[in-house]
Amino acid sequence: MFENWEELESNCLKCTKCKLCETRTNLVFGYGNKNSEIMFVGEGPGEREDAMGMPFVGRSGKLLDAMLSEINLSREKNIYICNIVKCRPPQNRDPLPEEQDLCINWLRNQVYIMKPKIIVSVGRISAMKIIDPNIKITKDHGKFYVKKNTVFMPTIHPASLLRNPSQKELVRQDFLNLQQKILEICERTY
Numbered sequence: 001m002f003e004n005w006e007e008l009e010s011n012c013l014k015c016t017k018c019k020l021c022e023t024r025t026n027l028v029f030g031y032g033n034k035n036s037e038i039m040f041v042g043e044g045p046g047e048r049e050d051a052m053g054m055p056f057v058g059r060s061g062k063l064l065d066a067m068l069s070e071i072n073l074s075r076e077k078n079i080y081i082c083n084i085v086k087c088r089p090p091q092n093r094d095p096l097p098e099e100q101d102l103c104i105n106w107l108r109n110q111v112y113i114m115k116p117k118i119i120v121s122v123g124r125i126s127a128m129k130i131i132d133p134n135i136k137i138t139k140d141h142g143k144f145y146v147k148k149n150t151v152f153m154p155t156i157h158p159a160s161l162l163r164n165p166s167q168k169e170l171v172r173q174d175f176l177n178l179q180q181k182i183l184e185i186c187e188r189t190y
């Protein structure tokens with residue numbers, strides 16, 4: 001494990017552990033307030049993210065930012081955002097299990113340094129990888145899970161909301177649950 005962000009990020013940026021390194025434009029390490037109490041973890045970079053080296057900067061990201069702002073969260077201020085895999089899977093396919101396994105230690109190291117109180121899994125892939133492989137996102141979104149002193153909450157991916165806008169109300173409710181949890185256990189977020 002690397003003990004500080006600079007060392008972790010500079011090593012991660014050089015990663016060649018899986019084949020996704022061959023097709024990436026930029027590795028997407030993460031973005032936001034590294035001293036915050038809340039980490040959001042998506043699935044993996046898409047086309048815009050790969051082009052810019054930043055997480056959630058495409059249409060999904062814009063929607064995520066808008067919904068986060070409804071509960072006064074923003075990556076500039078009080079959250080950190082990253083992904084399960086740091087490099088874009090070609091054609092935006094789901095990251096393969098072996099790609100997730102080869103990449104997950106970067107995320108573990110991010111969590112180790114940041115020590116977030118709450119981790120929000122954005123979407124099914126993230127929830128199954130870091131909360132519970134048996135999670136059903138349609139049923140379990142907005143619920144809280146506690147592991148090793150950290151609270152986890154899965155929510156529906158904004159790409160799914162773009163396809164199916166009626167789900168926005170479900171995510172609004174997830175985020176209200178999250179806001180309540182933040183008020184209960186976080187000291188520096190609001």
Ligand code: URA
Pocket residue numbers: 042043044045046049054055056057058060061083122123
């Ligand atoms: N979808 C994700 O899961 N992560 C991103 O960074 C962008 C889109």
